[in-house]
Amino acid sequence: MKMPPFKLHTPSSLDEAFEIVKELRRQNLEYDWIAGGTDLIPNYKWHINTKSDVISLSKIEDLHKISKNHIGAMARLYDISQSSEIHPLIAKSASLVASVMIRRSATLGGNICLDTRCFWFNQSEEWRESIDYCHKCDCGTGADCRVIPNQNTLCVATYQADMAPVLMGLGATIYLASPTGNRSVLIKDFFKLDGITKNILMEDELVTHITFPDDVFEWEGDYQKLTQRDSWDFPEAGVAVLWKKGDKGPSDLRVATTGIESIPRFHSEESQKIIKSWSGSDSIEELAESIRKSVKPVLNTWFQPSYRRKMVKVLSRRASKGLLEI
Numbered sequence: 001m002k003m004p005p006f007k008l009h010t011p012s013s014l015d016e017a018f019e020i021v022k023e024l025r026r027q028n029l030e031y032d033w034i035a036g037g038t039d040l041i042p043n044y045k046w047h048i049n050t051k052s053d054v055i056s057l058s059k060i061e062d063l064h065k066i067s068k069n070h071i072g073a074m075a076r077l078y079d080i081s082q083s084s085e086i087h088p089l090i091a092k093s094a095s096l097v098a099s100v101m102i103r104r105s106a107t108l109g110g111n112i113c114l115d116t117r118c119f120w121f122n123q124s125e126e127w128r129e130s131i132d133y134c135h136k137c138d139c140g141t142g143a144d145c146r147v148i149p150n151q152n153t154l155c156v157a158t159y160q161a162d163m164a165p166v167l168m169g170l171g172a173t174i175y176l177a178s179p180t181g182n183r184s185v186l187i188k189d190f191f192k193l194d195g196i197t198k199n200i201l202m203e204d205e206l207v208t209h210i211t212f213p214d215d216v217f218e219w220e221g222d223y224q225k226l227t228q229r230d231s232w233d234f235p236e237a238g239v240a241v242l243w244k245k246g247d248k249g250p251s252d253l254r255v256a257t258t259g260i261e262s263i264p265r266f267h268s269e270e271s272q273k274i275i276k277s278w279s280g281s282d283s284i285e286e287l288a289e290s291i292r293k294s295v296k297p298v299l300n301t302w303f304q305p306s307y308r309r310k311m312v313k314v315l316s317r318r319a320s321k322g323l324l325e326i
């Protein structure tokens, strides 16, 4: 399919970007932020939610920084995966995204804000038109959700980005900016249930960077991902398990998942229950089972929900392996 035309803006500062936003709003024009474009451009090629204007963040120098407690939204996943300054688990998650060619363009901000996916939606316009579209992008048809019909209030498309679970587990804070001001929240509170809403970003707001608390390097752990092929593929499920070492087992434990529901999930209830009565491998088994029970995949990605749910247990167990060495 031919890419629909759009006007590309390339501001070199946030102030300049927000001036462009104000002008576009004055003209009643819609726009998208673009970072590496590895998801937005394929979506545009399929005519999914295209806009007349696109504002690139690539020339805003401040957004590219990487240091041990700070990663800019425009930091490339390849550079993150190769960095020896940041926490090794962040580098590991970045190294598991897509392929090296995609990671050279893909950014942290684009990964965190990645649109949700569903096999009824991530298709060409002709394909979607042939089924009369769906609720996420109904093109004025009032079409229903194909996965959970007869409700038309909720989209259950799946969040399939890799970086969120480890960032949640490390207690990252995400910083947002808009023409009306700046704010920050813990990244575990950034995501907002619904495959269309996805997160708390308001109109004209963007992600500038994330930071980590001082204790970030005291956390150890692992991130495990289920994919159809060894590289290139989106997570069909992903589990991060992180812990702080204590005298007899972990002194603190965090678990987060991705690729299963419309937003990544921080499983504080399950991990806090286990830590209170820690007993080695039995606790790992109990933790893995409780995470399996808590997730609710639907049928809109490659693998069957029942298989993805089973694999969440397997991935949780694998990501917890290091806990046996404490």
Ligand SMILES: Cc1cc2nc3c(=O)[nH]c(=O)nc-3n(C[C@H](O)[C@H](O)[C@H](O)COP(=O)(O)OP(=O)(O)OC[C@H]3O[C@@H](n4cnc5c(N)ncnc54)[C@H](O)[C@@H]3O)c2cc1C
Pocket (backbone or CB within 6 Å): 032, 033, 034, 035, 036, 037, 038, 039, 040, 041, 042, 057, 073, 074, 077, 096, 097, 098, 099, 102, 105, 106, 107, 108, 109, 110, 111, 112, 113, 114, 115, 160, 161, 162, 163, 201, 205, 206, 207, 208, 232, 233, 234, 235
């Ligand atoms: C073949 C293929 C395989 C892939 N495999 C994986 C995978 O295994 N794991 C995975 O996680 N992803 C995967 N992806 C998806 C994607 O490449 C990555 O998630 C990438 O990190 C997206 O970053 P980007 O900079 O290219 O985002 P873009 O495509 O530029 O943007 C993505 C979305 O985020 C918004 N956005 C970007 N930056 C900001 C910001 N700073 N503030 C607010 N909104 C912003 C854009 O408006 C857009 O809606 C894959 C993509 C392809 C094409």
Ligand code: SF4
Pocket (backbone or CB within 6 Å): 117, 118, 119, 120, 121, 134, 135, 136, 137, 144, 145, 146, 147, 148, 154, 155, 156, 157, 195, 300
């Ligand atoms: S979950 Fe439903 S509304 Fe959302 S993209 Fe899929 S079919 Fe459309």
